[in-house]
Amino acid sequence: MTASTPDIDPAAAFGFAPPDDAPIPYLQRIRDYYAGLGYGAPYVFAHYADAPFTPLTKPLSQSRVAIITTAAPYRPDAGDQGPRAPYNAAAKFYSVYSGDTGRDHDLRISHIAIDRAHTTAEDTGAYFPLPALRDAAHHGRIGSVAPRFHGAPTNRSHRTTLETDAPEIVARGKADRVDAALLIPNCPVCHQTVSLTARALEAAGIATVVMGCAKDIVEWVGVPRLMFSDFPLGNAAGRPNDKASQAATLELALRVLETAPGPRTTVQSPQRWSDDPTWKLDYSNIARLSPEEITRRRAEFDKGKEIAKGVRGG
Numbered sequence: 001m002t003a004s005t006p007d008i009d010p011a012a013a014f015g016f017a018p019p020d021d022a023p024i025p026y027l028q029r030i031r032d033y034y035a036g037l038g039y040g041a042p043y044v045f046a047h048y049a050d051a052p053f054t055p056l057t058k059p060l061s062q063s064r065v066a067i068i069t070t071a072a073p074y075r076p077d078a079g080d081q082g083p084r085a086p087y088n089a090a091a092k093f094y095s096v097y098s099g100d101t102g103r104d105h106d107l108r109i110s111h112i113a114i115d116r117a118h119t120t121a122e123d124t125g126a127y128f129p130l131p132a133l134r135d136a137a138h139h140g141r142i143g144s145v146a147p148r149f150h151g152a153p154t155n156r157s158h159r160t161t162l163e164t165d166a167p168e169i170v171a172r173g174k175a176d177r178v179d180a181a182l183l184i185p186n187c188p189v190c191h192q193t194v195s196l197t198a199r200a201l202e203a204a205g206i207a208t209v210v211m212g213c214a215k216d217i218v219e220w221v222g223v224p225r226l227m228f229s230d231f232p233l234g235n236a237a238g239r240p241n242d243k244a245s246q247a248a249t250l251e252l253a254l255r256v257l258e259t260a261p262g263p264r265t266t267v268q269s270p271q272r273w274s275d276d277p278t279w280k281l282d283y284s285n286i287a288r289l290s291p292e293e294i295t296r297r298r299a300e301f302d303k304g305k306e307i308a309k310g311v312r313g314g
Contacts, residue, residue: 017277020277020280021277021280022277022280023216023228025216026188026191026214026216026217026283029283029284029285030188032287033285035286036289036294037297043156045217045221046158046192046220046221047222048221048222050263051199051202051222051223051224052202052263053202053224053260053263054205054207054224055207056257056258057179057205058143058179060142060143060257060258061140061142061143063142063143063179064142064144064146064176064177064180065133065136065137065144065145065146065179065182066148066178066180066181066182067101067128067130067146067149067150067182067184068150068181068182068183069128069149069151070151070152070154070184070185070187070193070194071107071109071124071127071184072091072092072108072109072111072151073097073105073106073107074106078090078091079091080110081108081110081111082110084121085108085110087110087112087113087116087300088110088111090307090311091108091110091111092111092112092154092312093111093151093153094153094311094312095153096150096152096153096165096168096169096172098149098150098151099149099151100147101130101134101145101146101147101148102147104130104131105128106124107124107128108121109121109127109186109234111154112186112189113188113189113233113284114186114187114232114233114234115232117279117282117283118232118273118279119231119232119233119234119235121234122240122241123241125238125240126237126238126239127184127235127236129184129211130145132238132243132247132249132250133145133182135247136250141251146176146178147176148176150173152194153165154189154193155189155193156189161193161196165197166196166197166199166200166201167200169200170200170206173204173206178206179206179207180206180207180208180209180257181198181208182208182209182211182250182253183195183209183210183211184211184236184237185213185214186234186236187233188217188233191210191212191213191214191217191218191221192217192221194210195218195221195223196221198210198223198224198225199221199223199224202224207225208257209224209260210226210227211227211229211237211249212228212229213228213233213234213235213236214233215228215268218266219264222263222264223264224260224263224264225256225257225260225263225266225267226265227252227256228267228268228269229249229268230271230273231271231273232273233283235273236249237250238250239271239273245271248271249269249271252267252269255267
């Protein structure tokens, strides 16, 4: 009879990462969250078995590159939209908009469900990489920045995104003679929105890369290229207040544009948000909420829906 071997912690013994140090399973987390709030049947995210793919037709150093964002222009009449602002449905937008890339813009993300527990939305460079893309053009990494960037509404309606918003963005990209596009989402539904838009752009001959933080959602929809950052939602363009991180994130996205061998290519950034992965346990995790907090969030969500309905006009 031999003595029993004591249990060994593989992480401690072999240097393995903790079990929680994996991409957040947003699809399941969101299903459980809204069921826990009492909303019944879960939202159905778009899902395709295949994905279109358009290779770059010229070197990036000769290509015109556009930005597609789900951030919203700041509106002084729409309430708190600043850093650490709570979710603000009054700041939503429901039609594609465009902006001049030759000047700076005040874009905010208070209108969508970013990770408010672990990020502040204080640095637009973390979710709107226009300054970094201008630098890339200045140094000859890309041919030019497209004359306009485009805002994609975060619509839960598949039909509206597929039949109205995505075709409008394709038309504007064609008008600007764009060769490639970077699509930067923020909240979970944003990731679906830009994934559907990326598919439409690729089908129209414009190469794309999604720069996202919700890996499972983008891969579930099915896109040509994904550059995944394992960061809290709202930081898909790099770490806030860290220009080196933002430049490195953009450079990796450009490399994915150049080197992806075919559709459904995913490349993960080596950057880490924190050595402690427990931040990943918080976002929309119904198991971590008290009954009182669940009740409060249900009321808050219902209020937000009513406000958004008023902004949309019914």
